[in-house]
Amino acid sequence: MFQHLIRRRNTIPDPDLWREVTSGFPFLDHLAEADFERLRTLCGEFLARKQISGAAGFVPDEAARLSIAIQACLPVLHFGLAAYEGFVEIVVYPSRFLVPREQVDDAGVVHESIDELSGEAIDGGPVVLSWSDSAAEGLDPGMSVVIHEFVHKLDLLDGVADGIPPLPRESRRRWQRVLERSYRRFVAQLDNLEASIPPSVDPESAEGDAYYARLPLDPYAATDFAEFFAVAAEAFFTDPEPLADAFPAFYRELALFFRQDPLSSPE
Numbered sequence: 001m002f003q004h005l006i007r008r009r010n011t012i013p014d015p016d017l018w019r020e021v022t023s024g025f026p027f028l029d030h031l032a033e034a035d036f037e038r039l040r041t042l043c044g045e046f047l048a049r050k051q052i053s054g055a056a057g058f059v060p061d062e063a064a065r066l067s068i069a070i071q072a073c074l075p076v077l078h079f080g081l082a083a084y085e086g087f088v089e090i091v092v093y094p095s096r097f098l099v100p101r102e103q104v105d106d107a108g109v110v111h112e113s114i115d116e117l118s119g120e121a122i123d124g125g126p127v128v129l130s131w132s133d134s135a136a137e138g139l140d141p142g143m144s145v146v147i148h149e150f151v152h153k154l155d156l157l158d159g160v161a162d163g164i165p166p167l168p169r170e171s172r173r174r175w176q177r178v179l180e181r182s183y184r185r186f187v188a189q190l191d192n193l194e195a196s197i198p199p200s201v202d203p204e205s206a207e208g209d210a211y212y213a214r215l216p217l218d219p220y221a222a223t224d225f226a227e228f229f230a231v232a233a234e235a236f237f238t239d240p241e242p243l244a245d246a247f248p249a250f251y252r253e254l255a256l257f258f259r260q261d262p263l264s265s266p267e
């Protein structure tokens, strides 16, 4: 009982730290005061329930822990932490980390590779993050690795990462239709864009980046339905306008699912 009280008392983030860390995320400005306060309470619960551990020499301080909590809790602001119950650990590397992969092709040949990742949501396991890609200072508009990985966790709640979170049957059908249509349109946009890049321009260069910046979403969204959902959710919470303009129907599905509309102004 005593321990329980201590634990609960320590859960609401300190007001000064809360102000300091939230000021790094301008996309929180649209939240009504009650929702902003709800987010603070939820972050307290999150930090009490989850174990955030550093890896490769990184030691997450209170500000880093809160920064991760804010971005992780924003998507579940209106349905609570039950959605994140299946795992406890969040592992944070100082920067991008290397993950060895093994893939067997159709001919039975094993291919080994090493991926450099900024985040990973392991099914039934932890969320792994790169701090340099998660800190407020490192975020590009429309991007949040933390939101991305935690949205994968929501997608995985029904057992598969297919871009469709658990939904009632009717909503599920509609979501799937809208998701597939939006995804195909994005892939076509990406194909057209890539065809328009002159051969003299290296797509990996800054000049190449300027071409990709014309897309409404990061090109990684074209990987598959699950990545489209995760990348669109990052944009939804952090830079919603281009997403709403390009994919209004999918934006509506996201607003219904997350029970919030980042384009509405605070009441």
Ligand SMILES: [Zn+2]
Pocket: 148, 152, 226, 227, 230
């Ligand atoms: Zn992903």
